[in-house]
Amino acid sequence: xxxxxxxxxxxxxxxxxxxxxxxxxxxxxxxxxxxxxxxxxxxxxxxxxxxxxxxxxxxxxxxxxxxxxxxxxxxxxxxxxxxxxxxxxxxxxxxxxxxxxxxxxxxxxxxxxxxxxxxxxx
Numbered sequence: 001x002x003x004x005x006x007x008x009x010x011x012x013x014x015x016x017x018x019x020x021x022x023x024x025x026x027x028x029x030x031x032x033x034x035x036x037x038x039x040x041x042x043x044x045x046x047x048x049x050x051x052x053x054x055x056x057x058x059x060x061x062x063x064x065x066x067x068x069x070x071x072x073x074x075x076x077x078x079x080x081x082x083x084x085x086x087x088x089x090x091x092x093x094x095x096x097x098x099x100x101x102x103x104x105x106x107x108x109x110x111x112x113x114x115x116x117x118x119x120x121x122x
Contacts, residue, residue, distance in 0.1 A: 058099065058102055059099070065078060071098070072096040072097060072099075073096060073098075073102075074095060074097075075095065082097065085106070089101055089102065089105040
């Protein structure tokens with residue numbers, strides 16, 4: 001009788017160990033699968049683009065900021081570095097930024113102000 005009880009407890013313990021081990025393997029496989037998906041998404045720019053990591057193209061930015069849809073940006077339509085440097089970028093001094101002027105615009109400096117004007121950084 002005592003031998004049977006020990007055998008039952010041993011079988012139950014062995015069963016629980018197998019079930020636990022299978023669950024751990026499934027979790028490990030799922031984690032590996034998720035990591036592979038993340039790496040594949042990083043290699044495909046543009047698909048499900050994460051705005052935090054990629055800047056919009058010039059055409060996208062122009063279309064987004066152009067509130068009157070005239071194909072150019074007035075000073076009232078822009079903000080940030082474009083607004084701060086509007087007169088420098090507007091090379092033909094017509095009061096509007098067009099795609100060609102934006103393409104030739106100097107790149108914003110990356111420094112401690114992170115896109116803010118010097119007066120805002122104080």
